[in-house]
Amino acid sequence: MSGTNRRRITSKELAKLAGVSSATISRAFSPDSRIGSATRDRILAVAREYGYQPNAIARSLNNQRSRLVALVVNAIGNPCEAEEQQLLVHRLQARQLLPILLCCADHSDRLQLMRLASTYQVDHVVIFSDMVSMQDAVDIFHTTRPIIVSFEPLENEDVSNVRIDGSVGAGEIIDKIVGDGKRRFAYLAGTKSSWIDKLRRKWFADALARHGLAFEAEAFGDYSYDSGFKEAVLLLHRSKVDAIICGNDVMAIGARDAARRVLGKNTPEDIAIVGQDGIAMAGWDCNDLTTLSLDHAAFMDAVVEVIERHEAGDEGPHSITLTCTPRWGSTA
Amino acid sequence: MSGTNRRRITSKELAKLAGVSSATISRAFSPDSRIGSATRDRILAVAREYGYQPNAIARSLNNQRSRLVALVVNAIGNPCEAEEQQLLVHRLQARQLLPILLCCADHSDRLQLMRLASTYQVDHVVIFSDMVSMQDAVDIFHTTRPIIVSFEPLENEDVSNVRIDGSVGAGEIIDKIVGDGKRRFAYLAGTKSSWIDKLRRKWFADALARHGLAFEAEAFGDYSYDSGFKEAVLLLHRSKVDAIICGNDVMAIGARDAARRVLGKNTPEDIAIVGQDGIAMAGWDCNDLTTLSLDHAAFMDAVVEVIERHEAGDEGPHSITLTCTPRWGSTA
DNA sequence: TTCGTTTGTGTAATCGTTTGCACAACAATA
DNA sequence: TATTGTTGTGCAAACGATTACACAAACGAA
Numbered sequence: 001m002s003g004t005n006r007r008r009i010t011s012k013e014l015a016k017l018a019g020v021s022s023a024t025i026s027r028a029f030s031p032d033s034r035i036g037s038a039t040r041d042r043i044l045a046v047a048r049e050y051g052y053q054p055n056a057i058a059r060s061l062n063n064q065r066s067r068l069v070a071l072v073v074n075a076i077g078n079p080c081e082a083e084e085q086q087l088l089v090h091r092l093q094a095r096q097l098l099p100i101l102l103c104c105a106d107h108s109d110r111l112q113l114m115r116l117a118s119t120y121q122v123d124h125v126v127i128f129s130d131m132v133s134m135q136d137a138v139d140i141f142h143t144t145r146p147i148i149v150s151f152e153p154l155e156n157e158d159v160s161n162v163r164i165d166g167s168v169g170a171g172e173i174i175d176k177i178v179g180d181g182k183r184r185f186a187y188l189a190g191t192k193s194s195w196i197d198k199l200r201r202k203w204f205a206d207a208l209a210r211h212g213l214a215f216e217a218e219a220f221g222d223y224s225y226d227s228g229f230k231e232a233v234l235l236l237h238r239s240k241v242d243a244i245i246c247g248n249d250v251m252a253i254g255a256r257d258a259a260r261r262v263l264g265k266n267t268p269e270d271i272a273i274v275g276q277d278g279i280a281m282a283g284w285d286c287n288d289l290t291t292l293s294l295d296h297a298a299f300m301d302a303v304v305e306v307i308e309r310h311e312a313g314d315e316g317p318h319s320i321t322l323t324c325t326p327r328w329g330s331t332a
Numbered sequence: 333m334s335g336t337n338r339r340r341i342t343s344k345e346l347a348k349l350a351g352v353s354s355a356t357i358s359r360a361f362s363p364d365s366r367i368g369s370a371t372r373d374r375i376l377a378v379a380r381e382y383g384y385q386p387n388a389i390a391r392s393l394n395n396q397r398s399r400l401v402a403l404v405v406n407a408i409g410n411p412c413e414a415e416e417q418q419l420l421v422h423r424l425q426a427r428q429l430l431p432i433l434l435c436c437a438d439h440s441d442r443l444q445l446m447r448l449a450s451t452y453q454v455d456h457v458v459i460f461s462d463m464v465s466m467q468d469a470v471d472i473f474h475t476t477r478p479i480i481v482s483f484e485p486l487e488n489e490d491v492s493n494v495r496i497d498g499s500v501g502a503g504e505i506i507d508k509i510v511g512d513g514k515r516r517f518a519y520l521a522g523t524k525s526s527w528i529d530k531l532r533r534k535w536f537a538d539a540l541a542r543h544g545l546a547f548e549a550e551a552f553g554d555y556s557y558d559s560g561f562k563e564a565v566l567l568l569h570r571s572k573v574d575a576i577i578c579g580n581d582v583m584a585i586g587a588r589d590a591a592r593r594v595l596g597k598n599t600p601e602d603i604a605i606v607g608q609d610g611i612a613m614a615g616w617d618c619n620d621l622t623t624l625s626l627d628h629a630a631f632m633d634a635v636v637e638v639i640e641r642h643e644a645g646d647e648g649p650h651s652i653t654l655t656c657t658p659r660w661g662s663t664a
Numbered sequence: 665t666t667c668g669t670t671t672g673t674g675t676a677a678t679c680g681t682t683t684g685c686a687c688a689a690c691a692a693t694a
Numbered sequence: 695t696a697t698t699g700t701t702g703t704g705c706a707a708a709c710g711a712t713t714a715c716a717c718a719a720a721c722g723a724a
Binding site: 007008051053054055056057058060061066068075076077079082083085086089090093094096098099100101102103105108113115116117118119120121142143225229253254256257258261280281284285286287 | 339340383385386387388389390392393398400407408409411414415417418421422425426428430431432433434435437440445447448449450451452453474475557561585586588589590593612613616617618619
Binding site for chain 3: 020021022023024027034035036039058060061062063064
């Protein structure tokens, strides 16, 4: 009930109250273990009365399984990651797995943070952040069943991963824009160091190459609206591009606003602007962005699929590849 | 190094390797404990060599302190919560506290979820969600140092909390809009059942009352853009309001788009639209929303302040109140 | 009746730390 | 030299569960 007692009751104490041994208490809470159903019912009743719940920390120590999952992300504030995390957290919760969030943005010491999480004996690790090297992650979590990485830089490691391939979708988008008469492309990257971003850029660069074109200008932001706005202004002042491919949707919205407000250019007539991610906001009436979109639900299904295989004892490595598709808006 | 050994080395094993007892290993990792500095250095060196880190699960069991913090939120996808969570997670990480995320949206069984988290002996709980009753939270986490609730329905409980008061700011916004000649107000609520939303509505209703006005129409959404859009359309079709106060910024953006696109009404001339939260997106050039804004950083500072007092052993209850201020845009 | 099997329960070891207590070595003091 | 203090270390008992093993009771079959 609304007990205000500070201390939690232990299985040994409950055992005394129910007139059994603590082993029997434990069995009452394990779905398939040899125990009389009368005993179980009685124990569960007494447990409810005294608010007893088995201590997960103690259980984890004994089991060698914590049912904790470390989620290594860049920034929750980024809508794309937020949408994905939301979906993943729900899927984990449905499986009685609890997510521990590690946020790598800003100047936190990422390695130390991962080391800290690893001391909690997490059962799984999902790396979304491209700010940590895969090798560091593998080293630090060497004891955890091999980690899952969300993107894949090369086919180098024997690490389970979920890979995103947008090359085909990027091709379709470039075809359309070139078909509309645009020839002078710029790439507005998420970050300078991100390998994810380098891969994504390559999808579009390859598609351009098939038309005998290449990026005329480059700029680097930080995945934020403000950086998209600011870099687009600079870009459009120093070169005469008529199409900008952006590292994500939020930057694309920033770039669109910059083009419209500062340069007086409209999409798609004066300039084509393309985002990446396919976040919900891109589809809002006020944005209506053309974007290379990923099915986030399918993405997270894939992540969970790998986790479940690991749970089942099949350590893989497993690899699942997903593709991105264009979502057409009025900006390109 | 890049060891691929599955099992983690224990303090007892390391003790053998270093020629000491496991107690000494433990002391080497405790900042202020009686241990010779030569011994400590040697142990730390050997530990690094074999990749030893103390097992936090075992430590938690012994210490009765897990350094885990449960964050009970509605939805990470909601930008306002995402921004706040981001700030909070950083502050926690800086204190070597790890956040466990409980996401209450959708149809997950919130109570069971909280019970699950409570078995992990979390040191603190922060309730952001208004989908769980405070009483449930207090009951389930009765063993944890009293929980922190982000808003406060009434002065009813002896629970530490951080309270948001927007009454003054809401008054300023209403004054401005009434001064601009608007008289017919609607409230587009976040949800029907949320007590947070009821409080927020009251701030504006009280301000209207001072002008001898009241809300002429009401509608209920779910804090999403789509619900803001849809409900605004219905609202504007069935009543002749010239000002809409929305439950959050995202719905306000949806309402603004609906007014513009479906009804052909512009802000602020034809209709005033006001948001709440003060998320970054509200300030984007394409939105430029007038909103009752909260300083999220100060908010999270306050949450951490309470956590730190609890950590220091002062269980309070503590209460901190923050106020909201208008952020003027072009929609009102 | 007697033996083998099934069922339900208790005993005790284990998971990997931390920490109170005891004690040896050594330094400082009288 | 004998007497205190101070340091550094080990021993062993927690912390709160789970589970292999042992065993008694109940049951069916011969």
